[in-house]
Amino acid sequence: MKKYDFIIAGGGMAGLSLAYYFTQSPLRDRSILILDQELKNSNDRTWCFWERSQGPANPFEAILFRSWNTVSFHGTSFAGPLDMGHYRYKMLRGIDFYNFLQNELAKYPTIERKQATINRIKDTPQGGFVIANDEPYIADYVFDSTFLLKLDQPENHNLLQHFKGWVITTEKACFNPEQPEIMDFRIDQQGDCRFVYILPFTQKTALVEFTLFNENLLTEAEYDTQLRQYISLFLDTGAYEINETEYGVIPMSDVETQEILSEHIVRIGTSGGYTKASTGYTFQRTQRYLQSIVRNINQTGKPQRPVSWFKKRFKLYDSIFLNVLEKHRHPADDIFTRVYTKNIRRVFTFLDEDTRFIDELRLFATMPFMPFLRAFFDVLRRKITN
Numbered sequence: 001m002k003k004y005d006f007i008i009a010g011g012g013m014a015g016l017s018l019a020y021y022f023t024q025s026p027l028r029d030r031s032i033l034i035l036d037q038e039l040k041n042s043n044d045r046t047w048c049f050w051e052r053s054q055g056p057a058n059p060f061e062a063i064l065f066r067s068w069n070t071v072s073f074h075g076t077s078f079a080g081p082l083d084m085g086h087y088r089y090k091m092l093r094g095i096d097f098y099n100f101l102q103n104e105l106a107k108y109p110t111i112e113r114k115q116a117t118i119n120r121i122k123d124t125p126q127g128g129f130v131i132a133n134d135e136p137y138i139a140d141y142v143f144d145s146t147f148l149l150k151l152d153q154p155e156n157h158n159l160l161q162h163f164k165g166w167v168i169t170t171e172k173a174c175f176n177p178e179q180p181e182i183m184d185f186r187i188d189q190q191g192d193c194r195f196v197y198i199l200p201f202t203q204k205t206a207l208v209e210f211t212l213f214n215e216n217l218l219t220e221a222e223y224d225t226q227l228r229q230y231i232s233l234f235l236d237t238g239a240y241e242i243n244e245t246e247y248g249v250i251p252m253s254d255v256e257t258q259e260i261l262s263e264h265i266v267r268i269g270t271s272g273g274y275t276k277a278s279t280g281y282t283f284q285r286t287q288r289y290l291q292s293i294v295r296n297i298n299q300t301g302k303p304q305r306p307v308s309w310f311k312k313r314f315k316l317y318d319s320i321f322l323n324v325l326e327k328h329r330h331p332a333d334d335i336f337t338r339v340y341t342k343n344i345r346r347v348f349t350f351l352d353e354d355t356r357f358i359d360e361l362r363l364f365a366t367m368p369f370m371p372f373l374r375a376f377f378d379v380l381r382r383k384i385t386n
């Protein structure tokens with residue numbers, strides 16, 4: 001049996017990005033096998049993320065679908081544009097990402113891609129062992145993005161971010177293509193956190209997405225009703241046509257993930273716990289973490305990413321925030337209004353986990369004190385008793 005240097009189990013966002021970063025490093029001639037059950041040839045999702053305009057060049061800059069300087073927000077006591085300062089909000093379509101990376105990876109004869117369903121991944125003394133479509137494969141390292149997180153552990157907060165969106169084309173010009181709406185809370189919260197998210201492409205075309213943070217998925221018809229209601233109440237569309245549909249569920253959980261599972265198996269992407277638990281944003285973190293893994297393998301031969309002890313405080317903040325949401329300690333629309341309107345200079349840096357502790361204290365000071373204090377003690381209790 002051929003032994004690969006690396007097997008990438010799951011060639012989605014994280015898997016393809018990892019292979020790409022290998023090709024951009026001194027490890028570019030290593031043998032890599034990418035296994036995925038899908039061909040990844042459809043526009044199955046849209047990624048949005050923010051980035052500093054003066055930062056290092058993003059490898060996907062040339063294939064971005066849209067990039068915006070300003071975002072708009074509609075909360076309980078504020079509605080209007082938010083100045084993002086040095087940040088830009090960017091949108092990348094799944095299909096453009098898959099095509100770009102598959103073309104780039106095809107330039108390397110040492111990279112093989114196979115369409116196959118993975119049945120088993122196992123550590124052995126000889127290396128990471130994978131069975132896919134009943135065929136065995138082995139490698140020095142297996143990077144797994146197919147593992148499903150265990151979202152039923154009572155000691156964790158296990159919310160879901162779930163959403164359904166329509167790309168619509170409208171009769172009347174009703175969108176501002178210069179300003180995506182990151183959260184519009186003008187809908188009945190029903191005790192949850194519910195908002196609409198709009199990515200405008202032209203004055204007459206946009207992705208309009210109904211999003212919830214809670215524990216229970218809705219039926220297809222319920223998402224549709226909410227979308228229809230929002231469009232008729234708040235958008236002066238005239239007649240409209242639905243061109244595409246997007247549905248997704250992202251874990252918002254503080255379950256302890258094992259990124260380095262064993263000597264030869266590393267979990268990456270959502271499987272590796274790369275999703276920011278309090279927001280569901282995963283794309284940029286995955287890019288950062290994978291670049292760090294490749295750098296480390298190159299320098300030390302080992303994939304472990306260095307994570308400073310002090311950085312772990314952000315996990316505590318995420319747990320506290322999830323606790324406030326899960327226990328309905330304070331209306332979510334008011335919390336997000338405070339987060340975005342009173343902290344616009346620091347909120348994106350905070351969500352990137354790049355703030356100084358003093359700035360975090362300033363942000364916390366804008367939050368309702370008692371609900372967050374209670375959440376803090378509940379999180380502490382869960383940690384002590386489990």
Ligand SMILES: Cc1cc2nc3c(=O)[nH]c(=O)nc-3n(C[C@H](O)[C@H](O)[C@H](O)COP(=O)(O)OP(=O)(O)OC[C@H]3O[C@@H](n4cnc5c(N)ncnc54)[C@H](O)[C@@H]3O)c2cc1C
Pocket residue numbers: 009010011012013014015035036037038040044045046047048049116117118119145146246247248249250268269270271280281282283284
């Ligand atoms: C619709 C949608 C929109 C999103 N939008 C955003 C966003 O705007 N911003 C953001 O930061 N994050 C977003 N996310 C969250 C996150 O960025 C994506 O889920 C991202 O694709 C996660 O990357 P991944 O590699 O971990 O998983 P995936 O991209 O899902 O890749 C996993 C791959 O493994 C394959 N696979 C799974 N099981 C097997 C098996 N048994 N055998 C073989 N192959 C297998 C799958 O086919 C898939 O290709 C979104 C998620 C969804 C679902």
